[in-house]
Amino acid sequence: MKKKDFKIELIAKKQNMEKEIKKDFNLNENFFNSLKKNFLQDKFTSISCKIVQNSTRQHIEKVVMFFELVLDTLEFIDTNTKTDIMLLISEALSNAVYHGNLKMPKEFRKEKSILEFEKHIAKTNPQLFDKIVKIESRISPEEFYFKISDSGDGFDYTKALEIESPPHPMEEYGRGIFIIKNSADEVSFEDRGKTLTITKHIGG
């Protein structure tokens, strides 16, 4: 995949406007300035996007920040809903990148930092950073929809879906999937666990 293919395609709708507004943003360039200048000054009633990103920290940070900026412009998103959505995005994205694409071993999570893990990959297998994550999302006054696919090997998600209560307070790991289940209204996996779809109802 060529560098310029890492992008966010945005479609937004405004009140009393038939036509949708479409814009593409390149994730590798001066993304935030152009997003703020050309897009986020309007008040939208719904926003859809398709994102293709790689597995680098730069792209993760941009995507997380992108959603945060978008949520702040939508009047129907209150603080609690924003927290839930940011949690869902953060957990789903870190699972897709660090578990799905980069296959981070447990000892790195426990003893070392993600930075160290990234340095280790940069030395030993830098192509891993090119692995793609695809996101399709739609935020409307009715619901938040988020579909994320990684390029890893998948995992056995049946156990993950069975989780009903949070892990024991002294347990260090295992809250990610619980948070996703707890913050969303519908959660499903496809393609051997490589694709996760989340829906959260918004409107009352």
Add this chain to the structure above:
Amino acid sequence: MIYMEKSQDGNTITISLKGKITFENTGEIREKMKEILREENLSHLIFNMEEVPFIDSSGLGLLVSIKNTLIRKDGTFTLLNLSDTVKKIMKQTGLDRYFGIN
């Protein structure tokens, strides 16, 4: 980005954090905390969370790991000035009681 500022008063160490605590930086915080947790006369550790607007599962795991370490040392680990958002996330995951948060 996360900023951490340390102050010490006898056997109490207070760390003031500024920034989100998420998978992007828990490793860095863990690294910095390693040294602090090794200090022999540390018995009370306080995180001032006033300027932490958000935390994810990886940040929660870090807090739990620090709490577990302090318990093993017969010490205490207290979280102060939690934002509403962080409080909500800790309640959601059943950690509010473990950390004595109202």
